[in-house]
Amino acid sequence: MKFKRSERLIDMTHYLLERPHQLVPLTFFSERYSSAKSSISEDLGIIKETFETRGVGTVQTVPGAAGGVRYIPKVSASDAKEAIDELCGHLANPDRLLPGGYLYMTDLLGNPRAMDKVGKLFASAFSESDIDVIMTVATKGIPIAHAIASHMNVPVVIVRRDSKVTEGSTVSINYVSGSTKRIQTMVLSKRSLKEGSKVLIVDDFMKAGGTVNGMKNLLEEFSAQLSGIAVLVEAEKADERLVDEYISLVKLSDVDVKEKQINVSEGNYFQSNISFLKTGGN
């Protein structure tokens, strides 16, 4: 069965989008469509150009016998700006303010389209970093971690507050919460993180950074390495920040719980050292 170019383009687009960061040999496509490698290369050129023009990402070609092509999700600076502005608008409602200066974000974290955008923003920012696994703490970080993971093609490990039978044997640490100064516990299944893993730490909300710092300590227990920190919302004016290097999408400031006053603005995403996709049209 021979395939027309139009069918090849549609199927290859789907195939690549479903497998970000995964190297696909050209021979795979040429066998899949019974087509010459030269036609496949031409198809991939059109896909790459369209992906870049429309702000989807890029298609990298790795030459040689062990080579192939790989779809890398990337966001353009203008699309990132638009997505972050939308997030800020969504979170700016003072009704979201909760006791203790927290924000109600459950609706946002439960929205798969919003999470997909957040995931792609972070995956784009960390697309050139060396990351084997994404770590987050239950419960709210999970949708963000999975959204990033699906755009980076790496697994997620979930740290818990308590140990459960379904985790098997675990490693647990105590850490001091940054804002409340209370001693808390973190638990991670022993089987879930390999020694030497390069880890991206993810959380939904960071005040003083105690939770993120706890995860950093946990990495040491597993002889794993920190590759980056991604935070959806950071609260400004934390008395004493325990964590320095991170990327945030949204910054929350001027929190006055009594007066129901908040100010939501862009996080440090654009200040970080990110290479954006250069889009032509759109």
Place this chain on the structure above:
Amino acid sequence: MKFKRSERLIDMTHYLLERPHQLVPLTFFSERYSSAKSSISEDLGIIKETFETRGVGTVQTVPGAAGGVRYIPKVSASDAKEAIDELCGHLANPDRLLPGGYLYMTDLLGNPRAMDKVGKLFASAFSESDIDVIMTVATKGIPIAHAIASHMNVPVVIVRRDSKVTEGSTVSINYVSGSTKRIQTMVLSKRSLKEGSKVLIVDDFMKAGGTVNGMKNLLEEFSAQLSGIAVLVEAEKADERLVDEYISLVKLSDVDVKEKQINVSEGNYFQSNISFLKTGGN
């Protein structure tokens, strides 16, 4: 700027895949590409045929002024069989057996590609059901719920074991665990579920069904309706099953914790009333 057919096909494929179950008016595409509606219709015909042939799903056309097209993720019976066999193979290792007859599944639940497949299987099975929202209980159900949600374009709400400040005010119920007969608590944020919502309940593992049953009770508190139940793994020979109608992908039986003996087989997925995608080639 005018677009060639090849570019249109690639961009439309990406656009539709990113927005399952969302109606897109034809005029949207014809403006996006400065192309006649007749060309767009022809493009959509090619996409629909390729999606169906390659087992991606289908593209529905809704006629009329308020009409448009909509991508519906669908799995063919043969692809579903293959995916479920793969899951069973993955889970059949007796090293996964944990005290109490549970299975270690943390690695699987942390694998975004595996979760995406699981999500698409359930989204396909429930593609003709009326579902507004997906409900699961923290922590293990979350990746499955989000994977299904991303293929159905509906939000996720997460039930917790304890109430947290970041949830705002909550509704809590007590229920009896099916296997241990212990009284347990479930908590759901008041703002997170609207009255009358049609809910798909999701869980990673079902023994007697106490947790799923607890969520059913919680639905009543919110005057919400049950639309379906999706379970990744069901344990056979639960003394007394509290839940009747559900779809499972995998069945665990002959569990002998002492002898490290388990039997993993296909769940009731194919016995349920699912319409599969009829694929031509592949």
